[in-house]
Amino acid sequence: MDTVIKVENLTKRFGDFTAVDNITFEVKRGEIFGFLGANGAGKTTAMRMLCGLSIPTEGKGTVAGYDIFRQPELVKKSIGYMSQKFSMYEDLKVWENLELFGGIYGMHDKEIKIKTDELMGRLNFEEERDQLVKSLPLGFKQKLAFSVSIFHHPQVVFLDEPTGGVDPITRRRFWEMIYDATASGITVFVTTHYMDEAEYCDRVSIMVDGRIEALDSPMNLKRTYNAKNMDEVFQQLARKSTRKAD
Amino acid sequence: MKQLFSFIRKEFHHILRDKTTVMILLLMPVIQIVLFGFALSQEVKDTKVVVLANTSDDATRRIIDRVDASEYFDVAVVAHNSNDIDAAFRDGKAKLAMVFEDHFSENLKHTGKAHIQLIADATDPNAATSFLFYASNIITNYQQDLSPTQTNSGLITPEVKMLYNPQMKSAFNFVPGVLGMIMILICAMMTSIAIVREKEMGTMEILLVSPMKPIYTILSKIAPYFVLSVINFATIMLLSVFVLKVPIAGSFISLLTVSLLYIFVALSLGLLISTLTSSQLAAMMISGMGLMIPVMLLSGMIFPIENMPAFLRFISNFVPARWYIDAVKTIMIKGLGLGAVLKDVGVLVLMGTVLVTISLKKFKVRLG
Structure with missing residues (x-):
């Protein structure tokens, strides 16, 4: 398996505050990599650096084989992104959102059309196709946002707390979509603070105060920390935090 | 190019689906012309x-x-x-x-x-x-x-002629003023709000993570408001010629050229405001307080600049509308050509260049 994300000694400081403190890790192709941490632990900042949204203070990293410092434009072409804020255009119709993002990622009209038909069929969205996004329930919107983020078949998709505010069943369905994506060769990099979701990941890293305190498969982590579930692992590590959550 | 067109189409969707706003924007010049022309008329009549x-x-x-x-x-x-x-x-x-x-x-x-x-x-x-x-x-x-000859023989009777506007119609003054104000309102205020809205909604993040070129984002945000401004320009011209009977004395092409230049200045102002603020409310406040009031008070639209205290006269030099309104008056009312408004045009070109340079530099490709 080859490496899709490779990060070495990555650091981000805002003035005196070190948001991300010297983190190093690798993500393999086709993996679901969980990026956990309490609020304010620095996971969003780290993810933003990987997406080219934020310039690292120190360290280096590559995403999809491109340097995040020198080739941010090439990085951007090879990734998808879905943020915790719901990120579709609410006053556009479902298919218009797909068409827009397809266009932004340079897909051809024909390709956009075929993939839209295919996606609507797969999600059972035929009836909602012509509706404005704002009229859809949150669970639908999240599925749609995820579909948009992988519409151009990126090498890696970054999901920043994608399932905030929905019930466990909807979350479970969402995760089924994530599995489908990895089956088609997309690497998934996901932040969450639902510990049941952590169990679904191939490997999990836990950030505390800007540093990665633990990184392993959920099963190994539970064994190492002698815990029944991921929640206990997380509690043990998070207790070390001196930073105040916001 | 495909990127740009997809995006421009999206911007038009945003505007056209917000029916209230689009109606307000299209009717505003009509209402203002009617208000200034009939309700707030300064003409002496009956x-x-x-x-x-x-x-x-x-x-x-x-x-x-x-x-x-x-x-x-x-x-x-x-x-x-x-x-x-x-x-x-x-x-x-x-x-x-x-x-x-x-x-x-x-x-x-x-x-x-x-x-x-x-x-x-x-x-x-x-x-x-x-x-x-x-x-x-x-x-x-x-x-x-x-007594044409006897009694007044020793008196000097001045004969007054009101040049360019013999009937002293106030429309000659406020049509250029309304033009100057509407353009600022639509280009600067609406453009800045449209860009800031994406920041507020979180969609700007998605655009910044995408390979979308920032200049395309800007151009496509500007495009619909540019079209709206041109429509409003046409509305005001039609109303002023056919309803208020204010003829275009000079060349229409010169008038259009100056107006397009002014639209460009107003759009770059909007862009600058959008880079300075992060909420729609702040953008609205800055454009409202920072632009509308100077345009109303310091552009010569309502109060003559010559009568202002030296300090305000100095400030009025930085109000783009002042130069635009002056140019429109010269071309539309006095009927002079572009040659007569070279100073106004020069100042507007300078303002536009400075504003667009600053705002393009400040438009953040990365979020900090």
């Missing part, structure tokens, strides 16, 4: 006059008839004593009083001298000044007709 003449004689009657016959005045009340005049002013039945001295006609005939007192309701000083001017004119004219 001003109510109260007259007091104790001795009704030939000369007083003739003057009163002339006043009544002119389109500026309407003799509404005939008073019998000074209390009647007070009452007429208090009840709003008159804006101007003409008081003839006793034995007006006789005095005029025998001594060559007679007095009329003009009393004006000066709660609106501008209006009072103009109708006093008209009333004095009517009286002077009567006097000249009466």
Whole structure:
């Protein structure tokens, strides 16, 4: 398996505050990599650096084989992104959102059309196709946002707390979509603070105060920390935090 | 290119689906023109006059008839004593009083001298000044007709001609003003709000993570408001020519050129505001307070710049609308060509270049 994300000694400081403190890790192709941490632990900042949204203070990293410092434009072409804020255009119709993002990622009209038909069929969205996004329930919107983020078949998709505010069943369905994506060769990099979701990941890293305190498969982590579930692992590590959550 | 077109289409969807806003934007110039043209008219027309003449004689009657016959005045009340005049002013039945001295006609005939007192309701000083001017004119004219040679032989009578706007129509002044204001409102305010909205909604993040070039984002945000501004420009032109009867004396092409230049300046202002703020409310406040008020007060639209204190006169140099309105007046009303507005054009080009340079530099490709 080859490496899709490779990060070495990555650091981000805002003035005196070190948001991300010297983190190093690798993500393999086709993996679901969980990026956990309490609020304010620095996971969003780290993810933003990987997406080219934020310039690292120190360290280096590559995403999809491109340097995040020198080739941010090439990085951007090879990734998808879905943020915790719901990120579709609410006053556009479902298919218009797909068409827009397809266009932004340079897909051809024909390709956009075929993939839209295919996606609507797969999600059972035929009836909602012509509706404005704002009229859809949150669970639908999240599925749609995820579909948009992988519409151009990126090498890696970054999901920043994608399932905030929905019930466990909807979350479970969402995760089924994530599995489908990895089956088609997309690497998934996901932040969450639902510990049941952590169990679904191939490997999990836990950030505390800007540093990665633990990184392993959920099963190994539970064994190492002698815990029944991921929640206990997380509690043990998070207790070390001196930073105040916001 | 495909990116750009997909994005421009999206921007048009945003605007066209927000029906209320689009209606407001399209109707605003119409409403403003109607308001300024009819409701807030500073033209003197059918001003109510109260007259007091104790001795009704030939000369007083003739003057009163002339006043009544002119389109500026309407003799509404005939008073019998000074209390009647007070009452007429208090009840709003008159804006101007003409008081003839006793034995007006006789005095005029025998001594060559007679007095009329003009009393004006000066709660609106501008209006009072103009109708006093008209009333004095009517009286002077009567006097000249009466004795073209003898009595006035020693006096110098100035003959006043109102150049470019002989009827003193206020439309000649406010049409350029409304143009200057609407463009700022639509280009600067709406553009900045549209960009800031993406920041607020979180969609800007998605755009920044995408391979979308920032310049495309900017261009496509600008495109629909550019189209709207051109539509509004056309609306104002049509209304002013066909409803207010303000002709375009100069070349339409010159007028259009100057207007496009001004739209460019206004759009770059909007862009700058959007890079400085992160909430729609802040963008609205800055454009409202920071742009609308200077445009209204310091551009010469309502108050003449020449009468301002030196400090405000200095500030007014930085208000783009001031230069635009001046150029529009020169071309549209005076009928002069682009050559006459080189200074205005130069200042606007300079402003646009500076603004667009600053805002493109500040438009963040990365979020900190």
